[in-house]
Each structure stands twice: as C-alpha cells, then as structure tokens.
Amino acid sequence: MDLSQLSPSDAVVALHSLERRYRGLFAGLSDDESPDDLAHRRAGGWSAVDHVVAAARFIAGANRALARILTLDSPTVPAADVDPTSSSSPGAAPGPVDGFLAAVGTEANAMADRIEHVAAGDWTRTAVVDDGTGRTVTALDVARAAVDAGVTHLREAEKVLVAVRGRPLGSD
Numbered sequence: 001m002d003l004s005q006l007s008p009s010d011a012v013v014a015l016h017s018l019e020r021r022y023r024g025l026f027a028g029l030s031d032d033e034s035p036d037d038l039a040h041r042r043a044g045g046w047s048a049v050d051h052v053v054a055a056a057r058f059i060a061g062a063n064r065a066l067a068r069i070l071t072l073d074s075p076t077v078p079a080a081d082v083d084p085t086s087s088s089s090p091g092a093a094p095g096p097v098d099g100f101l102a103a104v105g106t107e108a109n110a111m112a113d114r115i116e117h118v119a120a121g122d123w124t125r126t127a128v129v130d131d132g133t134g135r136t137v138t139a140l141d142v143a144r145a146a147v148d149a150g151v152t153h154l155r156e157a158e159k160v161l162v163a164v165r166g167r168p169l170g171s172d
Contacts (some may be wrong), residue, residue: 003144014110019105037092039097043163053092056104062146079131084149
C-alpha cells in the first residue's frame with residue numbers, strides 16, 4: 001500500500017475509523033454463523049482475530065515509537081514498532097471477538113489522539129531503527145506505518161473470513 005502522500009490529518013481519520021471497519025467485517029453474518037467462531041478459524045496460518053490482534057499490537061508499538069521520536073533527540077526504536085511487515089501471527093488466545101475489536105479501537109484511537117497533537121515542525125524528527133542497518137524513520141513515517149498495518153490487517157482479516165465462511169467447524 002502506498003501511503004507516501006498520506007497526511008497526518010488523513011492518518012487521524014483512518015485510525016479513528018479502524019474499529020468500525022473491523023466490526024463491519026463481522027456484520028451481516030447469517031443466523032448460523034457466529035462471529036466468535038468465524039474469527040478464530042484459520043486460513044493460510046492466520047485467523048481473522050490474529051489479524052485484529054496483530055493490528056492492535058503494531059499500532060500500540062508505533063504509538064510508543066512516535067512518543068519516543070517526539071520526546072527524545074535521536075532515539076532508537078524497535079524495528080517491530082515501525083515496520084508493519086515484520087510481524088508474525090500472534091496466535092490470538094480464544095475469546096469473544098468483541099474484546100479484540102475493542103482493543104484495536106483503543107490502540108488506534110490513542111495513536112490518532114497522539115498524531116492530532118504533533119506540531120507541524122515535529123513530523124520530520126527522526127529515530128534510528130534497531131535493525132542494524134542504520135536506517136532512520138521520521139515521525140510521519142511511523143504514523144503512516146500505523147495506518148498501513150491497520151488497513152493491511154483489515155484486508156487480510158477480510159480474506160480469511162471469506163475463506164472460512166461456510167466451512168464446517170473443525171475443517172481448519
């Protein structure tokens with residue numbers, strides 16, 4: 001996903017919409033389909049709820065990284081907090097999907113709230129990524145990565161749900 005033109009205000013809107021968009025994945029199920037059942041079924045090694053959890057975890061990490069960038073001079077940030085492609089399946093614990101959806105909403109809204117309060121001149125502040133390459137990221141890069149992870153996992157969760165709908169229980 002190319003987010004190179006995504007502005008901070010657009011990132012705020014996208015992040016604030018994530019919980020609603022994830023909840024929408026589970027709307028309109030037939031009477032014989034349980035969101036809690038479908039959410040935990042796997043396709044391609046991941047369940048839909050794994051994607052929800054991965055999005056929440058990444059956005060929380062990006063929020064921590066953004067806080068460091070905004071408050072410290074030349075901080076180092078973990079690669080896992082700024083590179084949305086670095087996550088593996090979290091193997092989400094069993095439980096009602098509603099709690100996982102609320103968690104992604106909490107993390108996305110917290111990140112959006114932080115972004116809303118960043119001064120225009122602070123978007124170019126940088127951090128060194130702890131991946132041994134000397135690579136740097138800006139505050140804006142981190143905000144965009146949070147949106148990227150949220151939207152990418154949303155799309156992947158949708159693909160999983162399409163794949164598992166109508167499959168008998170236990171056919172994972």
